[in-house]
Every structure is written in structure tokens, then in C-alpha cells.
Amino acid sequence: MEESEIINGLTNAVVNGKKDQAVELANQALAAGIEPYMAVIEGLAKGMEIMGEKYEKKQAFMPHLLMASNAMYGGMDVLTPHMKTEGGSKRAVLVIGSAEGDVHDIGKNLVKTMMSAMGFEAIDLGKDVPIGKFTEAAIEHKADVISVSTLMTSTMDNMEKIVKSFTEKGIRDKVKIIVGGAPITPDYAAEIGADTSKPDAMEAAKWAKEIVKELPENRWN
């Protein structure tokens, strides 16, 4: 198979939510000597981006997005271990999780998926994450973007505490913080000292991709 056929195939596998196909083509990409990073970004991630756009236009919905996401991760699991770590530009790092007390993670997972599709390396802390874990992970992984979600009004206070913990550790200016979830508005985000809140995962990922350019490169050294 031609290189372009494999890359397009990866995109289509994601768009159609075919995990088996994505895995198979990812293996073919490796066998054909295609740069794994390119297979991810131009193949899998492009498919996810297409689905994100369809979601915004209401041509695709949660079931389609989840199927696409599954397929993307299926392919990424094959390709990522083969990605070169040395040299080249370092991928931007996302630290993501649901606020302590909140056990919901479907929205968080979609944000992670869309940001992964935009090229972020995602450190997923999961759901119901203790407040201190966010700064800990940010320091360890030299994070660029922190994303915190909650669906529950009762855990919004914890979101505020998470943002504050970055100030207390003196690393607030080293990261960009996005907060989200049903009860969260941009006004609330501003009030608690986060950088933004966006209405959906696609918007969040687009914002993150742009905003990391504002961060000075050697700030973690």
C-alpha cells in the first residue's frame, strides 16, 4: 500500500469509528517505515479533527465521537511506543482530570481526545482527583496546559482550590489553565483565576493549541 493510502486509511478508520481497521493500518504504517508521529498527526488525529468539526456542525454526536476516539486510541497505542523521543520538537503536555469529588469523566475524556488529536501528550489523572495531584503532575511532566472539569456544582469549590494551588506553588505563570463542565462559565473561570472555559471539547483543543505559543520555552528549567 502507498504511504498516502495508509495515512488516508487511518483518517477514515477514525472518522468511521473502526478501531480494528485503525490498529491494522497503524501496524502497516510501521511495517512500511512511515514516521509514527506523522501517522498519528496526519492520519489518526486528522480523522478526530474532522469528527470534532462534524460535532460542531451537529452532523455527528456523542456516540460517533466516542467510536472515533476509540479508533484513534487503538491506532495510537500501536504507534506511540515507536515515536522518537530525542530530537525534534517536544510535544506540548496536557495534564487533565475531573475535580476532587466529581466522578464524571466522559466530557473530560473528550477534551483529552481532542487535545491529543491536536498533538498534545496527555497526562490523564482520571476522575475524583485529589487537589494536590494537579500541581504534582504539572511539575513532574513540565506541563503546558492544565484542564480541570466538573459536572457538579458541589465540586466547583475544589476547582477554585486547584487553580489556587498553582499560585501557592509559584507555578501559575508556567501553565495555562482551562476549566469546563456543565455549570462552568467563562465568567466563573475568570473569577477563580483560570485562563478560560470553552463550550465544548473541540473549542477547548483549538484554544489550547494556540495558547501554548504564548508560553516561554525554557520556563521549567
Place this chain on the structure above:
Amino acid sequence: MVTYTPKERLARALTGKDVDRMPAVSFTQTATVEQMEACGASWPEANEDAQKMATLAEAGHKQVGFEAVRVPFDITAEAEFFGCQIKPGTKEQQPSVVGHVVKDMSDIEKLREYDLNQGRVSVVCDAIRILADKYGKELPIMGSMLGPFSLAQHMNGDDWFMAIMTDEAFGMALMDLTTEFNIAYAKKMAENGADTMVIIDPTASAQLIGDEFYEKFVVPAHKKIADAMRELGVTTVLHICGDTTSGLELMESSGVDAISVDQNVDVATAVGKVDKAVIVGNLDPVNVLWNKDPELVKAASQKVLDAGVGVLAPGCGIVSKTPTKNLQAMVEMAKSHKY
């Protein structure tokens, strides 16, 4: 001029009949920490004990001035009933569903036999009985339950959103199970004295799953519940979170009497989109009722009233830390509104 009891007034307002003024109620959860401290019944105990549940529900009427009593305060009793693991709540926070019990068809088969006299669903029915004995002639007795689509999601986990796409037979079978349960549970609440049934189905949103899946999986289920309630003379209110504007016609096609919309919906647009259904809502529970003062609550209420809302109410569950005086401001605005 004709005056009505709060019970008659709400039933008439929800079915589009003339009334003397707007009823002052909340279709979503009513309990707050202030009320708990005033009445001596608090979460999490009030979620487990019928007398405490009734006492805390009553506080909504006595402390705040809601012209109804409503139970329960959370939406996890249904999933818990089927064996889903629950993360317990606190005084300020409702319990959450963290474990799932249905992976495939055989799991559904195992859950077909159940006894509604077990578990917290039975506690809710007992609380309704206590409230109906005390207030049933005067006040609306509101029961609420998690709707069938969201219950299915609790039982199956997030895979549910893919299952409806990849395995229709399984999706339909689980919806049958949850819908039959919802009907039986709602009937039992009605037998115990509930006259208004709020179906809370947060994830059954056309915005999330699209019209096609909503029409196939959700509408028939809600219709069965609405039909069963109509036979018993119980009015139905359907609450779905998020911007449901584009899905309102489909929501109404299930035959529910009223549709509760949250703060993401423009009320005037919503009212224009439905035929008979009464639109209720949609004060922002966080950015208005919880975090503002009574004057701003009144201003926000006036906007919703001017937009033509059928019944002014919170757009989603009241936040437990909401000040009573803010809720009272909303109650006052509703009471002084004539149609």
C-alpha cells in the same frame, strides 16, 4: 375571583388551564444546608430515612415558601436499586454512581425480577406517603426519578453512548428494562400520593446523542411513562440538562405535560417551539441562585417571566449552599406574577 389551592394551581398551570397566578415551586431538588440546619434533617441521612427525607422536603415549603413538597434530593437511588456501586454523599454533596452492572444481554436478563419494596426507592415512596398524609389535600406532592436513558447509562457506563450505535438489540433491551422499572416505580410513587412526576433524564439529550438516536431510544420510553401517569391523573414534567432548544419538539412528542429547561435555553425561543407543552425553568442555579443576591435574583426572574415562562423555577438542581433568601426572592416573583 376564583382562587385555587397550591395543588390545584400547579396541576392547572402544568396542563395549560387558567389560574389566578403563577405557582411558586421547584421541579428540581430543593434541599439546602440552611434548610437542613433549620429542620434538623440533613444529607446524607435524609437520603436514606423516610421521616428525615419528608422533614427536609417539608423545609422547602416551611422555610423557603415553595408551594409544593418534593422528594428525593438526588438521582442515584434507581441505579443503586439495580446494584450499581455508589459513592456516598455528604451534607453538601449528593451521592454519585461509580460502578456499573450491565455489560451484555445476560446481565439484563438477571435484572428482570425485582421488588420495589427494597432499597432507597422504597424509602422515597414512604416519604411520599408521610408528606401526602400531611399535605396531600393542599400542596402538590412531587416525586422525581432518574429517567430511563440516563438510568441505562448508569447501568452500562459510558459505553452506553456507543452501544446505542453499535448494538441496537442490546440498547433496546436495556431501555425496555429501565422503562418498565420507571413505570412501575412512578406508579408506586403515585399510589403513595405523588400527583406530579418529574422525570430527570440528563444524558437523554438530543444535543448529545442527536435527533435520530433520541427519537429511536428516548421518545418511546418517555411516552410510555407519560401515558401511564396520565391514566392515574398525575402530571409529568421532563427535565433534560443543556441546550435542548433544537430537541424540544421531540421532547414534546412524548406527551409530557411540561418541559423543564436549564439556563442554556432561551425561554422565549423555547415557548415558540412547543405546541401544548408548558415550558418551566430556568434560573441559573449557580450564577444566579447560589452566587447572587435577592435583588439580582429578582431581576433575573423578571427576565424569565417576561420571556413567557409557564412556571418560574430553578433551571437545574438547587445547589446545597444556596442562601434561603435568594430562593425566597424567586418564590416572591413567581407568586406575584399573573398570566
